[in-house]
Amino acid sequence: MNPVDFPSVSSAEPQRLTKKSISADHPTWCPACGDFAVLACFYKILEKRQLQHENIVTLAGIGCSSRFPYFVNSHGAHFIHGRAVPFASGVSLSRPDTHVFLFGGDGDGFSIGGNHLEHGARKNIRLTYVIMDNFVYGLTKKQTSPTSPIGYRSKTDPTGVIDQPVNPIKKVIAAGATFVARTHATQVAHMMQIMERAMDHDGFSVVECLSECVEFFPGAFDAGNPRKGGRFQTIDEKKWDGTPEDDARHDTTDEVAAYRLADMEFPGLFGVFFEIDRPTKNAMEKKWIDDQRAKNFGLTDREVLQKTFNRMK
Amino acid sequence: MSPLLFPETSPLSAETHRADLRPEHIKDAVIRLAGNSQDGIQTAGALLARLAGRSAQDVMTYMTIPSTISGGPSIFQVRVGSGEVLSAGDEADFLVAFYQHSYQDHVDFLRDGGVLLFDSDHVQPNLQDKRFIHVGVPITGLTVEALGGTAKDKGKNIFVLGLLASIFHLDAEKLKALIRERFGGKDESIVNTALIAFQAGYGFPVSDLLSRRYEFEPNLHAREQAQLTMDGNQALAYGLIAAGVRYGAGYPITPWSSVMEILRSELPKYNGMFVQAEDELAAVSLALGFSFAGHLAVTGSAGPGISLKTEAIGWASMAEMPLIVVNVQRGGPSTGLPTNVEQSDLYQAVFGAHGDSPRVVLAASTVEDCFYIALEAARIALKYSTPVFILSDSSLATRIEAFDEPDLQKIMRNPALDLTARPAEYKPYPLDGITRHAPPGSRMLGGKYPVVTGLEHDEWGHPTANPKLHAAMTAKRRQKLRLLAEDIPLPPIHGDAEGDTLMIGWGSTYGPIREAVVKAREMGHRASALHLRHLHPLPGGLNQIFAHFKRIIVVEMNDIGLFGYGQMATILRARFCNPAITSFTKTDGLTFRVREIIEGVFP
Numbered sequence: 001m002n003p004v005d006f007p008s009v010s011s012a013e014p015q016r017l018t019k020k021s022i023s024a025d026h027p028t029w030c031p032a033c034g035d036f037a038v039l040a041c042f043y044k045i046l047e048k049r050q051l052q053h054e055n056i057v058t059l060a061g062i063g064c065s066s067r068f069p070y071f072v073n074s075h076g077a078h079f080i081h082g083r084a085v086p087f088a089s090g091v092s093l094s095r096p097d098t099h100v101f102l103f104g105g106d107g108d109g110f111s112i113g114g115n116h117l118e119h120g121a122r123k124n125i126r127l128t129y130v131i132m133d134n135f136v137y138g139l140t141k142k143q144t145s146p147t148s149p150i151g152y153r154s155k156t157d158p159t160g161v162i163d164q165p166v167n168p169i170k171k172v173i174a175a176g177a178t179f180v181a182r183t184h185a186t187q188v189a190h191m192m193q194i195m196e197r198a199m200d201h202d203g204f205s206v207v208e209c210l211s212e213c214v215e216f217f218p219g220a221f222d223a224g225n226p227r228k229g230g231r232f233q234t235i236d237e238k239k240w241d242g243t244p245e246d247d248a249r250h251d252t253t254d255e256v257a258a259y260r261l262a263d264m265e266f267p268g269l270f271g272v273f274f275e276i277d278r279p280t281k282n283a284m285e286k287k288w289i290d291d292q293r294a295k296n297f298g299l300t301d302r303e304v305l306q307k308t309f310n311r312m313k
Numbered sequence: 314m315s316p317l318l319f320p321e322t323s324p325l326s327a328e329t330h331r332a333d334l335r336p337e338h339i340k341d342a343v344i345r346l347a348g349n350s351q352d353g354i355q356t357a358g359a360l361l362a363r364l365a366g367r368s369a370q371d372v373m374t375y376m377t378i379p380s381t382i383s384g385g386p387s388i389f390q391v392r393v394g395s396g397e398v399l400s401a402g403d404e405a406d407f408l409v410a411f412y413q414h415s416y417q418d419h420v421d422f423l424r425d426g427g428v429l430l431f432d433s434d435h436v437q438p439n440l441q442d443k444r445f446i447h448v449g450v451p452i453t454g455l456t457v458e459a460l461g462g463t464a465k466d467k468g469k470n471i472f473v474l475g476l477l478a479s480i481f482h483l484d485a486e487k488l489k490a491l492i493r494e495r496f497g498g499k500d501e502s503i504v505n506t507a508l509i510a511f512q513a514g515y516g517f518p519v520s521d522l523l524s525r526r527y528e529f530e531p532n533l534h535a536r537e538q539a540q541l542t543m544d545g546n547q548a549l550a551y552g553l554i555a556a557g558v559r560y561g562a563g564y565p566i567t568p569w570s571s572v573m574e575i576l577r578s579e580l581p582k583y584n585g586m587f588v589q590a591e592d593e594l595a596a597v598s599l600a601l602g603f604s605f606a607g608h609l610a611v612t613g614s615a616g617p618g619i620s621l622k623t624e625a626i627g628w629a630s631m632a633e634m635p636l637i638v639v640n641v642q643r644g645g646p647s648t649g650l651p652t653n654v655e656q657s658d659l660y661q662a663v664f665g666a667h668g669d670s671p672r673v674v675l676a677a678s679t680v681e682d683c684f685y686i687a688l689e690a691a692r693i694a695l696k697y698s699t700p701v702f703i704l705s706d707s708s709l710a711t712r713i714e715a716f717d718e719p720d721l722q723k724i725m726r727n728p729a730l731d732l733t734a735r736p737a738e739y740k741p742y743p744l745d746g747i748t749r750h751a752p753p754g755s756r757m758l759g760g761k762y763p764v765v766t767g768l769e770h771d772e773w774g775h776p777t778a779n780p781k782l783h784a785a786m787t788a789k790r791r792q793k794l795r796l797l798a799e800d801i802p803l804p805p806i807h808g809d810a811e812g813d814t815l816m817i818g819w820g821s822t823y824g825p826i827r828e829a830v831v832k833a834r835e836m837g838h839r840a841s842a843l844h845l846r847h848l849h850p851l852p853g854g855l856n857q858i859f860a861h862f863k864r865i866i867v868v869e870m871n872d873i874g875l876f877g878y879g880q881m882a883t884i885l886r887a888r889f890c891n892p893a894i895t896s897f898t899k900t901d902g903l904t905f906r907v908r909e910i911i912e913g914v915f916p
Binding site for chain 1: 543590753767
């Protein structure tokens with residue numbers, strides 16, 4: 001990065017990040033909403049990792065979970081429904097000095113923004129996208145979402161959902177995401193570990209986080225919550241230790257194996273399904289810029305444009 | 314092999330053939346090349362235009378391209394003049410017809426006494442038609458003969474260029490240099506083939522078939538400044554670069570695409586980036602992400618794509634985010650006439666929004682203005698933290714003009730991220746001032762970081778539905794455009810400041826309307842014209858100008874709609890409640906001819 005492009009900001013010493021310094025408005029979510037745990041987890045990660053405060057960017061589209069940026073005291077934007085991925089891509093691609101975190105729900109990500117999710121993944125844009133999946137439209141009060149299970153009674157499917165729901169993990173792997181994981185908002189330690197790994201991934205990292213809507217789909221994720229009698233089964237990742245039991249473990253670079261795991265019956269598995277290294281668009285665009293700049297080494301912008309004009313005379 | 318084909322080695326130069334001819338000095342010539350789109354007539358026409366630019370002649374071109382991928386009738390018209398060339402010309406002095414259909418479709422466009430130059434291998438004109446001078450040249454056969462078998466008739470465009478160079482006594486050396494530039498970088502044999510085709514055309518004794526020797530008068534108004542020759546989309550793209558735009562995103566659509574293609578290739582040279590998005594919605598969203606990140610960004614499209622971007626532009630109005638939105642208009646609605654011209658997206662630019670969402674709308678009048686309007690759009694977007702539309706259209710996008718080289722030393726804006734620490738009292742949405750965003754990376758000394766939002770908000774960006782605040786914030790967003798209105802100069806009046814008829818134009822109709830004023834005054838009408846560049850908000854003081862005219866007629870390329878007036882006329886009538894404002898409009902998808910305006914405005 002060119003220091004001229006990103007001048008240092010102030011001589012004032014940056015403050016240590018604390019929960020107090022990074023929390024903002026009190027969340028507008030319903031009491032006991034799963035999203036509180038995701039927010040608490042994000043605070044904890046920021047506190048633990050001590051990122052430069054002014055370089056944290058919290059972004060969202062529209063939905064209950066997309067209110068997230070108001071509750072985090074960082075640079076943030078609350079964009080429009082479904083288009084948060086390209087918006088975040090603009091920030092990520094043009095500001096390599098920032099950490100771009102994007103939060104949203106299942107309607108925002110898989111329905112109205114489904115196309116953008118796929119192309120963000122395909123282009124492998126460096127950002128972390130946490131999709132708080134509650135299987136229902138909450139903000140607009142109980143309509144069918146793209147992840148609502150068949151049979152669920154919503155206001156738009158009063159006799160039960162009839163359309164096949166999206167399989168989020170398969171969708172994003174197929175699209176080309178380079179880090180794909182799943183967690184559960186009641187399993188705080190796991191959620192924290194997964195979100196940290198996602199944040200450290202150099203590429204488009206997607207975390208589907210099951211986050212219960214206590215108002216419109218209570219109990220939706222009890223089957224994955226041991227305290228409600230369910231089973232929270234995590235993916236056993238390969239350790240590459242040569243032991244016979246390692247053979248049975250999941251190779252996170254194996255796309256076909258990842259689909260197989262993602263196809264398991266609800267509540268399915270939690271953990272990292274897929275993780276590969278593939279050059280990011282950020283890096284490839286930068287290489288193109290560097291190559292072009294090298295060809296015009298030492299020229300100011302005006303001189304570069306003048307060169308072009310000289311060819312048009 | 315005829316020695317005529319290689320005049321450099323031949324004792325018969327074009328000069329000797331022309332020596333006996335009566336010289337005709339011309340100020341202005343309209344040359345229409347009519348063929349099929351795959352014949353490369355655009356290439357030949359563009360080379361002529363660039364030659365004119367280099368020779369300090371004024372030039373303007375006009376072309377039609379079929380919206381099919383390959384093939385179909387197509388024309389390229391070049392008007393070259395020693396004075397000011399304002400329009401592409403109402404009728405042609407020279408028509409080059411490659412095919413029978415080219416002849417049939419365009420012969421009526423040729424003026425009486427004009428020259429019909431036709432490919433005698435393909436065209437059988439009505440030689441009894443004494444209105445025209447018929448010049449038949451076996452263009453196809455001679456091209457094939459000159460180039461040998463493999464190239465077939467590819468190259469006849471350059472052969473014709475050679476013919477025209479000979480007829481008009483053009484500078485062949487300059488043209489050959491342009492051919493080398495145009496085809497250089499490719500296979501060397503391509504340059505050679507083109508030069509052979511050119512020589513073959515140049516050496517053909519066409520003057521044997523002509524009764525006059527055509528020669529351009531030297532340009533008395535020749536400017537000292539160098540001329541740049543380019544089309545409107547190029548001018549717009551380079552204008553955006555000069556304006557400091559380094560980031561943008563778009564999606565392919567005719568006739569906007571070439572702006573995107575240029576920026577995609579050029580911006581990396583300026584440490585910037587242009588992203589081809591998956592759709593129009595993503596394109597505007599990416600651009601707004603760039604804006605939020607602290608850059609001045611651009612997105613663009615044609616009408617249908619702008620419709621898709623509309624929701625996000627509403628966010629830009631609410632979040633008060635600087636953004637340049639280019640609309641290279643075409644005929645609509647829907648897919649409409651993708652390769653024809655229309656000015657029917659004015660309402661969309663001014664009103665196409667949900668909620669009360671003020672934005673700025675500018676329109677470029679010429680190819681040169683496509684360059685400078687980008688600078689004005691950038692100035693306004695940054696100063697008023699607002700989305701700004703630039704309206705261009707397909708005729709500006711594709712036509713080539715020569716204009717004075719801009720003084721980059723004076724005008725170039727170098728972008729810089731403002732990441733200075735913001736003081737404790739910083740508010741992103743102050744009610745008593747214009748929004749100045751603090752992009753990511755700016756430390757907030759008060760400890761409170763801003764959220765930029767599409768929800769109605771208070772001065773700190775917190776969402777609120779407080780009735781008083783919504784009213785106050787709506788007024789804040791409107792008020793800054795009122796301030797802008799005071800910051801815009803009144804456009805000059807072409808003609809007298811009072812009279813019977815004031816013609817109002819906006820966008821690409823600039824040239825024909827100006828010519829119409831000259832013609833109308835010659836005819837004895839007390840006519841003037843005024844061309845609007847800032848369409849929304851309008852500059853203050855227009856009503857005082859209008860008061861000095863009996864009739865104010867807006868000449869525009871859109872429909873009169875249910876209220877009976879064109880789109881700009883309707884806006885002006887609503888703004889000034891002046892019944893003297895009416896309009897003359899048309900919707901045939903073609904640029905205005907001067908004659909059409911005269912007949913429409915002075916029936």
